[in-house]
Amino acid sequence: MWRFKVYESEDGINQPRDWYQQQSRAVKAAFDGQLFQLSLRKDAPEAVSFRVPGYGEVIGIAFEIDAPEVPDGVINVLAAGFWQKDSSNFVILLFCEETAGDHDPPLYLALELRKACDSGKGRIHEHTRTDEPYD
């Protein structure tokens, strides 16, 4: 079973957690359901994740989340992160909402976070759904 974790930068910013907490209950549930299904897929790394073109070691997993409250009825989110070596963890650096090819926040931030993470800065946590303390 794959596990999804989140990255918190050295200055305490945890964008994946902040993004998640801002979502409605329906979006959180739809996202969790997809993530859970993904965690059970043996072929997840090759089947659903891909190297984001132009962003080096940043790996993306695209989510289309049903969201009745938004005009299009769906939110397209790219979980930008990486597969941790010798483990079954995918570390999410950023959740980028995608609209007409643009990402918010921009993807270059994921690249910067990846570099910071590789150099030992910041922390990796479990992906929690609430305000519960980490670890």
Next chain:
Amino acid sequence: MIEDLWERFAESKEYRDNFVAAFVKKSIPSQIRAWMKKQGISTQQELAKRSGITQGVISRAANPNYGDLALNTVIKIGSGFDCVFVGKYVPYSEFCKMVVEGSFAEDADSMRSFEEENAEFEMSMREQEMEPSKIESNNEFALAMNELFHREEAKNLDPARQNRPKSEPKKSDKENTPKLEKKPPQSEPEYSEQAIFGKRQRGTR
């Protein structure tokens, strides 16, 4: 993990509904992909041909963002893989149990068509004929079938079932039932059920 999952479900019905909708919606395309890979089906066109539907329908079924799959489509795709699509409503506790037991994990070893399973079954029969001890110790499939057989046997021996009054067939049923000619007694079958499934039950190895 299950405690966490259960807590999430307890949050609200809205949460449960949306979680399950997303889970199921993504699950079928994921299974289609895994079965195609396991069976060496390289194109949607090939699967469409096996399933007796168009490539466009397969394309939609395999799209994780398409949520309007027709029941007929998933059944026909099951036929294309020569396997069974089980649609079943279960309580949340059962869903959690299935997660724990790994029922949703796409295990390539368990993705076998009927033909593959049947070949294995026939092989086990031949092995049993040649070397009875081999099947008992080595053949997981035969052991599983053995377990199923004994479960069925236990059900038939259940006194509650035996005492249950047999319902009389309806008149219309009687009228429609063709009269069978009396057949001469049959000779002993070549393979007894015990010989086919092995003597031991699962877990006694």
